[in-house]
Amino acid sequence: MTSGQKGRDIPRTVEPRTAKAPKRDAERTKKEILAAAMTEFAEYGDTGARIDRIAERAGSNKAMIYSYFGNKEELYAVVLREAYLQIREGERKLDLAKLDPKSAIVELLRFTAYHFRDNPWFLRLLNTENQRRGQTIRQLDGLAELNSPLVEFLREILLRGEKSGVFRKGVDPVEIYLSIASLFYFPLSNTYTLSIVFDPDIGSDAWLEKRIRQAEDMILKYLIAD
Amino acid sequence: MTSGQKGRDIPRTVEPRTAKAPKRDAERTKKEILAAAMTEFAEYGDTGARIDRIAERAGSNKAMIYSYFGNKEELYAVVLREAYLQIREGERKLDLAKLDPKSAIVELLRFTAYHFRDNPWFLRLLNTENQRRGQTIRQLDGLAELNSPLVEFLREILLRGEKSGVFRKGVDPVEIYLSIASLFYFPLSNTYTLSIVFDPDIGSDAWLEKRIRQAEDMILKYLIAD
Amino acid sequence: MTSGQKGRDIPRTVEPRTAKAPKRDAERTKKEILAAAMTEFAEYGDTGARIDRIAERAGSNKAMIYSYFGNKEELYAVVLREAYLQIREGERKLDLAKLDPKSAIVELLRFTAYHFRDNPWFLRLLNTENQRRGQTIRQLDGLAELNSPLVEFLREILLRGEKSGVFRKGVDPVEIYLSIASLFYFPLSNTYTLSIVFDPDIGSDAWLEKRIRQAEDMILKYLIAD
């Protein structure tokens, strides 16, 4: 049962080996394997991913994978952690601190929407890990720390909003982040089924823009003080 | 790489064979296999599901599966269609036509929330099919027809609301259904990762009740005419 | 590093499938696999034995082996137990109870000598298990019981000898069995090295007959009362 297909949507993180570069470069090989593994796991899920294919994608061979990562399970764990690293790094770069609260929320919402659309491999990796019932994420260290900056950042925005009288009181930052993420995760993670079942437009660029405006509307109406 | 675990969350649809029942009952065997397959695919996903286990769960044997369903792929297709059948049937039974628009929306929202929580296998099946990039759902016939009643029903509610001046104009029923589903799908489908990353409470009964109230608030604020 | 070679010295225990016999016969297949495994483990040792070859030798396939025996380790354990079963069964059939003590000892000695020569696979299996530091035999149940009849039998012979004044007092049956086995185990298990290092004759039929007479002489001189 072959699940995924081609799909090459993970951002290249390794430059092609130049003529000058040495043929035996452990660091580089390791990175190439990791990049290949991210693609493979996102495309096929945990049980569907193939070590053979990862080796081929990485232009390396199976033995190297085992030498560098131990086994499939451990490789998957590294991939999962790397996924969170990359996402949070993206959010960090937003630097919304200088915007007023309303704009900051809107900006985060738009970022999230496009981030989900542009990095479907991340959604698929989340799906995979939840299909596995969190077997691996449970064992990763420092994930809470990795994710807390986002929450703290949101908390600060909400507080500023409260103080300036724009936002109502008592809204939890996690709650708001969940709402924002929810509104895009569902349609963007389930585009294949939803577009068949409800509307073929779902997932298109035009649809997304419209959806973003509706979500903005919804979130802000919820947040604004009466 | 073993993904899923025990988990027995698909509602029994086949009664246990009674003493009276004949040993050779084609129809019954088929149903038992299908029920077993639903559980298996929901628990392990497409690549993780095992024909052996399905046969065992069904109290039957592998050859029967092939005889009745062709192969794993086709069995999966039947499982997927069955999943949609069961869900829509649940919604149909709600019979919200007699409620006023606001109550109807609230009721649908609550139903959706609890339905997702009580039928995680459905979420997992959706995940699986989207991981497969809709490979199978694309080929199922009559799915749009199967799902349209829900949309028509919602459209009617929104219209009633508009007419009575409670709801604002121009809200699309699919849009609203997506919003409602989104708000619960994300946290309930990703409970494992979210509870590790953000808050261990996510997914608990108390959390869900709170979440439902927030979602009601959000959806109604969005729908209500100013 | 390929150790063993051809060598087909385990006694056939399974008749060739006749035209009449059914093609699907679990019991028979299992026996054939076991017979093949005995040969393979004896020839190549534990790490050298190949599941592929066992399957081929058995005229079956690898999946059957796993279906019937679990894995290589468990298959090896069954082989080891079987080896002891066959040996002790051979000794049991000797039925030396009717001979006088001296003749009984001589007979046992001759049997042991020829048994070792005719069943080199047994010696090799012992070697293998001791190379493994008894990893498996330690876990086999009922081995002591399996072997005790031989000891009891010897004890009875020695007692009879004592009473009739032929044998001296206080000789332990295990001690005597060890001596007899030792005298043939070493040269017959190490024929390859010994014949290179000391004398190419070692292991030949003529050599064995001479050796048996020397061993008889040695054992009896040791046993006889002065």
Next chain:
Amino acid sequence: MTSGQKGRDIPRTVEPRTAKAPKRDAERTKKEILAAAMTEFAEYGDTGARIDRIAERAGSNKAMIYSYFGNKEELYAVVLREAYLQIREGERKLDLAKLDPKSAIVELLRFTAYHFRDNPWFLRLLNTENQRRGQTIRQLDGLAELNSPLVEFLREILLRGEKSGVFRKGVDPVEIYLSIASLFYFPLSNTYTLSIVFDPDIGSDAWLEKRIRQAEDMILKYLIAD
């Protein structure tokens, strides 16, 4: 299927590298590899031995092994020859020429017993080579020459015994050596199985002492002229 275990019973033959010693010392590296290989082959047998582990044990690397020894097979051959060298050297040092025949035999017997017990790696190497059906020893040159001094020495003792009337006539030195070696090889090489099957004491210090006395008794009774 992992056979051996820890076990560090080969006598150190290489001194630890001192600060003064150069980092690049071909002769030394070669010796260290050989020592490591002896341990490894004795512990795991031919097929179980791992080039990786040998390199690690030697504090060197795999390429060195191939550079110095060609391949695993050839390395094994060197190990095997070395084993015989060390053993015969031990016997040579005994210098029993000054003892009377009876004492000399007893001394050789005791030496053999303790030598086998103290150098189980040698027994294991013999086992291994015989499991391989002498594949390698057959190709080693000069082994007969290496081993003949022992035989000649024994022959001389027996002759002296004959002439002084203590020993009977016509006893072959190889025959006697085989007997002595046999009586200890079997129980000491098969301690693991024998202690499970017959008596847990087998192999203990007390047991060995008792066994030595029995063996002395047996050998001398056999040798002594009536």
Next chain:
DNA sequence: TATGAATGAGTGTTCATTCAT
């Protein structure tokens, strides 16, 4: 001389699928 990286042919094990009864 020395080292760590790289590779390809295995090797044990699993699994979807088919066959004989």
Next chain:
DNA sequence: TATGAATGAACACTCATTCAT
């Protein structure tokens, strides 16, 4: 219709051996 036996193509993982530096 029903069942357990049989099979071959994977698949994760290992290991002897070679290469680049």
